[in-house]
Amino acid sequence: MTAREIAAAVRTGARSARSVLEEHFARIDVREAELHAFNYLMREQAFGAADAIDSAVARGEDPGCLAGVPVAVKDNFCTRGVPTTCSSKILEGWTPPYDSTAVARLHAAGAVLVGKTNLDEFAMGSSTENSAFGPTRNPHDPSRVPGGSSGGSAVAVAAGFSAIAYGSDTGGSIRQPAALCGVVGVKPTYGSVSRYGLVAFASSLDQIGPFAVDVGDAALALEAVWGYDPMDSTSLDATMDSLSDSLDRGVAGLRVGIVRELTEVDGIAPEVQARVAAAAEALSAAGAKVDYVSVPSVSYGLSAYYLIAPAEASSNLARYDGVRYGRRDAGADVATMNSATRDAGFGAEVKRRIMLGTYALSAGYYDSYYGKAQKVRTLIIQDFARAYEQFDVLLTPTAPTVAFEFGSKTADPLAMYLSDVCTIPTNLAGHCAISVPYGTAEPTSGATLTSDGNPKQLPIGVQVLAPALGEATMFRVAKAIEASAP
Amino acid sequence: MTAHEVSRGYEIVVGLEVHCELATNTKLFCGCANQFGSEPNTNICPVCLGLPGSLPVLNERAVEFALRVGEAFNFDVPERSVFHRKNYFYPDMPKNFQTSQYDEPICSEGTLDVDGVTIRITRAHLEEDTGKSTHVGGDGGRIHGADHSLIDYNRAGVPLLEIVSEPDIRSAEQAARYVEELRATLLAIGVSDVKMEEGSMRVDANVSVRLVGATEFGKRCEVKNMNSIRSVRRAVAYEAERQIDLITSGERIMQETRHWNEDDGRTHSMRSKEEAFDYRYFPEPDLVPVEPTAEMRSLVRSQMPELPAAKRERLIDAWAITEHDARVIVDVPGLAEYAEAAVAVLGGGTPKDIVNWLTGDFLGFLNETGTKLDDSNLRPAGLAELVGMVVGGSISRNQGKDVMADALRSGEAPVAIVAARGIAQVSDAGALSGVLEVVFAANVDALDAYRSGDDKMKKKKRGFLMGEAMKATKGDGNPQLLNQLLDQMLEAL
Amino acid sequence: MPEVPAPLTRADVMHVAQLARLAITESEAELFTEQLAVILDHANDVASLDIDSVVPTAHPLPLVNAFRKDEVRPSVDRDEVLRTAPDALDHRFRVPKILGDS
Numbered sequence A: 001m002t003a004r005e006i007a008a009a010v011r012t013g014a015r016s017a018r019s020v021l022e023e024h025f026a027r028i029d030v031r032e033a034e035l036h037a038f039n040y041l042m043r044e045q046a047f048g049a050a051d052a053i054d055s056a057v058a059r060g061e062d063p064g065c066l067a068g069v070p071v072a073v074k075d076n077f078c079t080r081g082v083p084t085t086c087s088s089k090i091l092e093g094w095t096p097p098y099d100s101t102a103v104a105r106l107h108a109a110g111a112v113l114v115g116k117t118n119l120d121e122f123a124m125g126s127s128t129e130n131s132a133f134g135p136t137r138n139p140h141d142p143s144r145v146p147g148g149s150s151g152g153s154a155v156a157v158a159a160g161f162s163a164i165a166y167g168s169d170t171g172g173s174i175r176q177p178a179a180l181c182g183v184v185g186v187k188p189t190y191g192s193v194s195r196y197g198l199v200a201f202a203s204s205l206d207q208i209g210p211f212a213v214d215v216g217d218a219a220l221a222l223e224a225v226w227g228y229d230p231m232d233s234t235s236l237d238a239t240m241d242s243l244s245d246s247l248d249r250g251v252a253g254l255r256v257g258i259v260r261e262l263t264e265v266d267g268i269a270p271e272v273q274a275r276v277a278a279a280a281e282a283l284s285a286a287g288a289k290v291d292y293v294s295v296p297s298v299s300y301g302l303s304a305y306y307l308i309a310p311a312e313a314s315s316n317l318a319r320y321d322g323v324r325y326g327r328r329d330a331g332a333d334v335a336t337m338n339s340a341t342r343d344a345g346f347g348a349e350v351k352r353r354i355m356l357g358t359y360a361l362s363a364g365y366y367d368s369y370y371g372k373a374q375k376v377r378t379l380i381i382q383d384f385a386r387a388y389e390q391f392d393v394l395l396t397p398t399a400p401t402v403a404f405e406f407g408s409k410t411a412d413p414l415a416m417y418l419s420d421v422c423t424i425p426t427n428l429a430g431h432c433a434i435s436v437p438y439g440t441a442e443p444t445s446g447a448t449l450t451s452d453g454n455p456k457q458l459p460i461g462v463q464v465l466a467p468a469l470g471e472a473t474m475f476r477v478a479k480a481i482e483a484s485a486p
Numbered sequence B: 001m002t003a004h005e006v007s008r009g010y011e012i013v014v015g016l017e018v019h020c021e022l023a024t025n026t027k028l029f030c031g032c033a034n035q036f037g038s039e040p041n042t043n044i045c046p047v048c049l050g051l052p053g054s055l056p057v058l059n060e061r062a063v064e065f066a067l068r069v070g071e072a073f074n075f076d077v078p079e080r081s082v083f084h085r086k087n088y089f090y091p092d093m094p095k096n097f098q099t100s101q102y103d104e105p106i107c108s109e110g111t112l113d114v115d116g117v118t119i120r121i122t123r124a125h126l127e128e129d130t131g132k133s134t135h136v137g138g139d140g141g142r143i144h145g146a147d148h149s150l151i152d153y154n155r156a157g158v159p160l161l162e163i164v165s166e167p168d169i170r171s172a173e174q175a176a177r178y179v180e181e182l183r184a185t186l187l188a189i190g191v192s193d194v195k196m197e198e199g200s201m202r203v204d205a206n207v208s209v210r211l212v213g214a215t216e217f218g219k220r221c222e223v224k225n226m227n228s229i230r231s232v233r234r235a236v237a238y239e240a241e242r243q244i245d246l247i248t249s250g251e252r253i254m255q256e257t258r259h260w261n262e263d264d265g266r267t268h269s270m271r272s273k274e275e276a277f278d279y280r281y282f283p284e285p286d287l288v289p290v291e292p293t294a295e296m297r298s299l300v301r302s303q304m305p306e307l308p309a310a311k312r313e314r315l316i317d318a319w320a321i322t323e324h325d326a327r328v329i330v331d332v333p334g335l336a337e338y339a340e341a342a343v344a345v346l347g348g349g350t351p352k353d354i355v356n357w358l359t360g361d362f363l364g365f366l367n368e369t370g371t372k373l374d375d376s377n378l379r380p381a382g383l384a385e386l387v388g389m390v391v392g393g394s395i396s397r398n399q400g401k402d403v404m405a406d407a408l409r410s411g412e413a414p415v416a417i418v419a420a421r422g423i424a425q426v427s428d429a430g431a432l433s434g435v436l437e438v439v440f441a442a443n444v445d446a447l448d449a450y451r452s453g454d455d456k457m458k459k460k461k462r463g464f465l466m467g468e469a470m471k472a473t474k475g476d477g478n479p480q481l482l483n484q485l486l487d488q489m490l491e492a493l
Numbered sequence C: 001m002p003e004v005p006a007p008l009t010r011a012d013v014m015h016v017a018q019l020a021r022l023a024i025t026e027s028e029a030e031l032f033t034e035q036l037a038v039i040l041d042h043a044n045d046v047a048s049l050d051i052d053s054v055v056p057t058a059h060p061l062p063l064v065n066a067f068r069k070d071e072v073r074p075s076v077d078r079d080e081v082l083r084t085a086p087d088a089l090d091h092r093f094r095v096p097k098i099l100g101d102s
Ligand SMILES: [Mg+2]
Pocket: B100, B127, B162
């Protein structure tokens, strides 16, 4: 059942929210122990919320557009009274005294929160292997990663633990795991969903977005949480075009550009390139004008991102010092206590990025690193602006490869960082993008065999990019791609 | 000489950094009350506690207040100003960075005239205050030797305006006067309480010395912890002499931060743990730039009150009062308005008479009794009435003083007090003649000198005799009548 | 073409760890020096770009003047916050002694 179907059934009283929730928890009970999508399950609260929705319906009230829809949120969304850890030992046991705006809107829309999903610690990673509480596994092949950092949310949707889920995307953390797990993932325009209550990784890049089984649910899920929030200074006070209304308008006449620098280059697996080409052909067959386009400066995106994001993170994560909340390790004076706490509380990848970011901002290096990266950001925005003079949307792969095996990239941070090469430019520009599942392929190496002896097929996603506030058109194209998916 | 002080061939060079807390209702980036003296940790929220996920939103009024300061000190208000993060660890600071302005402040290049000398102000920028630690254990609440500290975040996030002067100040007195002028202006434009004792205005001084005529600056020391204007004056003077002592005895000045100790009257080096400072400023990504619009600026302009310097000049001209009196009248909050109200209903005498009565006994009474101007029992109309009676001669000056004291204590109208107590000048010619006769009898020498002296001597002795007569009436004698009778009796000699 | 910064040294790593209040061990310092050098070497494609005249972008969207009215909002419950604090006393957060100055 899609989220649309669930909400419709619950709103009319055809289904009870409780029975919907029972089905989802039944699936959780079977597979969660193996997959580890969640850091915290809100079983009790969820059934309480479901019953409240059922009573509201019985009283003739409308609980909202997500009535009774089981929803999972990444464990970096603040939830009042519910543990919020960011998969870090430094926040273990902390319960926020407030709800993030996104969570408050979900409650208001009648959604039922089932739990907080696993992530790479503080959203730093592309495989969900960097969680202090153990990795999440890919439901299509549990010997492989689900992608990351929002791996738990991707898996929750892919495994049917929740109808929709939310994550945060700083350099691809929604789209890449969506691609690797075979679900839809959206990184909306920067500022369209409030970041209030989302634990910051890199503030100028972070954005909340949904995971869903199909494009229609993704539209519903995004519409439930977006819109202006006075608590977030970077929130856009703009009217958003309705997504659900325009989804089925087709792509005839739309201009689609395949980004050369992110598609037909080394490092993008041939099977992935093939799926992008197939999606392009399908769009062309549906009436879109498809051509190649060059966005030269995106080649510098990865380097710029790995200076900007760690720099902002080094500052954002300074507050975890053992003074006000979370973990404290003993030290004779405050500075020693701070260092001991941070040493024991942060994992290796988080420390690596704090070090990198501190260095990129430090005296004598700012201009060469952080300052330069900000200028590259300008160039990328300018190049995209030129591309969007000729094209309505752009097309690229979401991730360079299918899901990879555990441990295959953990020793080499740079190799891991390359997982985000196609998704990062969107964050740097503040634009929107969506990953849509488009067929499967077997991995080039180490394929797991199915019971009948064939190599296991793994999902591939293609990515549609659009300029700021271009979501309506982007979703139309995504819907057309989905319609032609094998 | 106050403006340029030279000691042993060295001149003092001072730049001042003044932090003043803005008198907004709420903090700079959240809706918590900006309130001094609340119970610990009661004005806190996710934002000012730096809880994970919280985000700042800029207080509109803090910007408005900064723009007022921009107007008051002739600042340039750039088209855009930007908040940066200043990164360093300190437990008072919830995020371990201070959100502040860096290379794009809201106000740049202003000026302040201090006794006819223009001091350039480099910049004024908005930033957030820190929380407050109480050091427990060890030596009387001092940070050194304490075994732990307790933190209250009520002050964390309170808006500060940091006003940084150029090193244009050349004496301790001028430094004190700069702070006085700055404080009076900030108070007049209503942006801050500027209470140095409560910490709502904090002054740091960068002090160096150099040989007169040198163009390079000497090594400077930053002096902190001055809690009054008097301590600014003393601390700067001490620090300059300390540096001159060092240089003249062949030693070098170490660039450092020094702590002013009010009790021993010295500055002390703040022993700090060896720690690298590298603030790693970068633009605050959670805030957007401020671009004051024409509407915002013209609204601020229309709300600007008359500034103290202008008001002083106007009163000196209009009322023929001294610079000193004008300063007293303008610097005491509300006193100028009080004086103007009294002058408006003046029933005799001059504005200068009003000012004399105000700066004398009236302020003396308020200070002695700790009464606030607004709470004083004698209102402007009552004062005008009182001055009218004295100038008109129905009561004497000394009687006026008694009546004022009575009115301030009881709240009764001066006329009512005069009527009820039957106070009046002695205007009985018989009684006054009697007084003069006694005075004449007691001062035969003076009368002889009067008789034989030239005009100058005559005038002098006449004045003396008049004074003695007033003294004999305890000031209650009607001076006009007394003068008249004295002349008659002198002529009759 | 702008010069790229000198390669990162172990001393840089120790200095940065101090700035960031990370108590790293000898072996971590070794590993970080190696790994960060690789990442920074990759970043040198950006550091070496000759783009002095380009205006930096700090923020992806050209927003300005996001203000809040100066109106008091309720504070959070002090006890709720202090309950989750590592150490508290007399309604305040307690920390070990503070060395150095502010
Ligand atoms: Mg400052």
